Amino acid sequence: MTSSSHTVQADQIGLRIDKLLADVNEDASRSQVQEWIKEGLVYVDGSQVKSNHKCLEGEKISWEVPEPGELEITAEDIPLSIVYEDSSLLVVNKPKGMVVHPSAGHHTGTMVNALLYHCNDLSGINGVIRPGIVHRIDKDTTGLLVVAKNDQAHLSLAEQLKDKTMSRKYQAIVHGDIQHEYGTIDAPLGRDPKDRQKQAVVRDGRSAVTHFQVIDRFGSFTHVECVLETGRTHQIRVHMKYIGHPLAGDPKYGPRKTLDIEGQALHAGLLGFSHPQTGEWMEFEAPLPDELQTILAKLRK
Numbered sequence: 001m002t003s004s005s006h007t008v009q010a011d012q013i014g015l016r017i018d019k020l021l022a023d024v025n026e027d028a029s030r031s032q033v034q035e036w037i038k039e040g041l042v043y044v045d046g047s048q049v050k051s052n053h054k055c056l057e058g059e060k061i062s063w064e065v066p067e068p069g070e071l072e073i074t075a076e077d078i079p080l081s082i083v084y085e086d087s088s089l090l091v092v093n094k095p096k097g098m099v100v101h102p103s104a105g106h107h108t109g110t111m112v113n114a115l116l117y118h119c120n121d122l123s124g125i126n127g128v129i130r131p132g133i134v135h136r137i138d139k140d141t142t143g144l145l146v147v148a149k150n151d152q153a154h155l156s157l158a159e160q161l162k163d164k165t166m167s168r169k170y171q172a173i174v175h176g177d178i179q180h181e182y183g184t185i186d187a188p189l190g191r192d193p194k195d196r197q198k199q200a201v202v203r204d205g206r207s208a209v210t211h212f213q214v215i216d217r218f219g220s221f222t223h224v225e226c227v228l229e230t231g232r233t234h235q236i237r238v239h240m241k242y243i244g245h246p247l248a249g250d251p252k253y254g255p256r257k258t259l260d261i262e263g264q265a266l267h268a269g270l271l272g273f274s275h276p277q278t279g280e281w282m283e284f285e286a287p288l289p290d291e292l293q294t295i296l297a298k299l300r301k
Contacts, residue, residue: 002064003062003064004064004065005060005061005062005063006020006021006024006060006061006062007059007060007061008055008056008057008058008059008060008061009057010057011204012055012204013055013056013057014054015054015055015204016051016053016055017037017042017044017049017051017054017055017061018030018033018034018052020055020061021033021036021042021061021063022191023190023204023205023206033051036063036065037049037050037051041063041064042062043061043062043063044059045059045060046062073102073112073113074108074113075116075117076108076113076114076116076117077114077117078109078113078117079114080092080114080118081093081094081095083284083286084282084284087149087277088148088149088150088152088153088276088277089146089147089148089149089276090115090118090119090132090146090147090149091144091145091146091147091271091284092144092145092146093142093143093144093286094141094143094144094268096139096140096142096262096263097139097140097263098110098111098139099111099139100112100136100137100139100145101130101133101136111145112130112132115132115147116131121150122148122149123150123151123153123154124151125151125154125155132147132148132154133145133147134147134148134154134157134158135161137268139263140249140262140263140266141170141263141264141266141267141268142267142268142286143170143268143271143286144268144269144270144271144284144285145268145271146271146273148276152276152277153276153277155276156274160273160274164230165273165274166271166272167227167270167271167272167273168227168228168231168268168270168271168272169225169226169227169228169268169269170225170226170227170267170269171223171224171225171226171266171267171269171288171292172223172224172225172226172236172247172264172265172266172267173221173222173223173224173247173248173259173295173296174221174222174224174240174245174246174247174248174265175220175221175245175247175254175255175258176220176221176222176245177217177219178212178214178217178222178224178245180214181214182212182214183211183212183243184210184211184212185208185209185210185211185240185243186207186208186209187201187205187208187239187242188201188203188204188205188208189201189233189234189235189238190202198234198252198253199232199233199234199235199238201238201239201242206230206232207230208232208235208239209228209229209230210226210227210228210229210235210236210239210240211227212225212226212227212240213225213227216296216300218299218300221248221299222245223296224240226240234252234253236266237252237264238253241253247264247265247266248264248265249263249264249265250263250264250265251263251264260295261291261295265292265295267286267288267289268286269286269288270283270286271283272284
């Protein structure tokens with residue numbers, strides 16, 4: 001069992017508990033939360049409730065989720081681009097098309113399957129499905145991820161993410177001509193009420209802040225650098241769409257007519273953090289993948 005808790009905030013008053021927990025658990029659907037409630041795994045101030053319970057400020061919600069024992073994660077001999085490795089952590093340059101950890105429909109071929117083959121020592125904080133995984137990037141997003149080899153390293157890295165002291169810079173190609181050189185998008189994100197498979201800017205969402213800077217302009221497209229202050233699901237993709245500049249190639253949030261590219265043009269190019277054991281600041285860079293470099297070369301012409 002994995003135990004979690006959440007205290008109801010002022011902006012969550014009146015929300016149904018199944019909706020609130022689905023928003024808090026970005027990996028869980030509302031129907032999954034309703035199953036947890038039916039099975040007696042969800043408590044409000046120590047008492048079981050129904051799915052239609054309306055939340056009050058200050059209520060403590062606690063829940064337990066059983067690990068999916070039927071899903072056995074196997075080590076697979078899949079090549080990994082390891083940028084750095086020591087006894088505490090690894091930094092991996094994830095290729096396009098690779099899912100970070102097993103999930104519904106992706107039981108094999110993930111980065112976790114590859115990591116289990118590469119090394120036996122991964123932190124267990126996120127359970128058997130996500131060993132060592134501190135943060136994620138989407139399947140078709142390329143670039144850098146840090147993986148924890150032990151629980152102490154995991155806790156330290158997770159704290160840096162929470163405190164916004166970890167540095168994460170992305171490069172993206174977006175639709176349209178962004179007129180401003182710099183900008184900050186401060187808009188809360190949560191599940192799209194019209195499509196539960198998407199994220200959207202919503203009034204009762206979680207705080208999300210993205211800073212961007214223009215690198216180059218090509219008339220119908222703009223090459224930008226994005227710096228994450230928070231790390232919400234699909235944050236850059238949703239925020240750039242919100243200001244009218246969706247990512248090129250994005251099948252979920254972008255237009256159908258786009259660049260000749262499979263999946264969003266997004267690359268996690270820089271990652272910086274304090275080493276969990278030594279405290280030393282470490283910074284890593286991964287060059288743009290060939291596909292994006294080729295597209296940029298064509299746009300320049």
